[in-house]
Amino acid sequence: MFSIGELAKQVEIKITTIRYYEQIGLIKEPMRSLGNQRRYNEAHIKQLRFAKHARELGFTLEAISSLMEMEATAKNDCGKIDQIAKQHLQHVKDKIVLLIKLQTELERMVSGCDNKCYVIESLSDHHLCTTEHKLTVLEDSKAR
Known part of the structure; x- marks a missing residue:
């Protein structure tokens, strides 16, 4: 499990971007610790790396969301x-x-x-x- 700061460093993405992606539902909401701190896992790293790479290629957030949904639901049409x-x-x-x-x-x-x-x-x-x-x-x- 990772804190948001650790996650941001691993993926090389800003904390505000991670929070925004959570807010719009692009990545799954993380679990919370007893102290209400966000706790991320490897699936979040995978989602963020996917989103980051797709953004670098210029895909819109809407397109990224669709692609991630298809991948996550095994609807790899x-x-x-x-x-x-x-x-x-x-x-x-x-x-x-x-x-x-x-x-x-x-x-x-x-x-x-x-x-x-x-x-x-x-x-x-x-x-x-x-x-x-x-x-x-x-x-x-x-x-x-």
């Missing part, structure tokens, strides 16, 4: 699991496209300076931009 991963992959691809557009636009902006600052001028007037690069493009891709 590879089709559903693959679908979650494929949706995330598409989101990453959409993000890359947007980031390339952002890079192109920023490069164009910083190279356009002459007597007045073109960066400020471009930021003041979106019509001077040559590509669509609004962050809402990313939000739209999440809805797919």
Whole structure:
């Protein structure tokens, strides 16, 4: 059994993150000691490592929760699991496209300076931009 501090060190994750994951039900609520201190076990370490790695890969907490639930209930439906991963992959691809557009636009902006600052001028007037690069493009891709 581990304290929350020991668990945080083992998994290399913040204590506040562990508490948040408990609060939203991503990890199982731990047992409590007689002094009401949280006591974690190896299953918690496994859950947190899974969640941490999935977050590092950019999966949403909702997707992580679904994957963890499928794994925990032995509903390892590879089709559903693959679908979650494929949706995330598409989101990453959409993000890359947007980031390339952002890079192109920023490069164009910083190279356009002459007597007045073109960066400020471009930021003041979106019509001077040559590509669509609004962050809402990313939000739209999440809805797919």
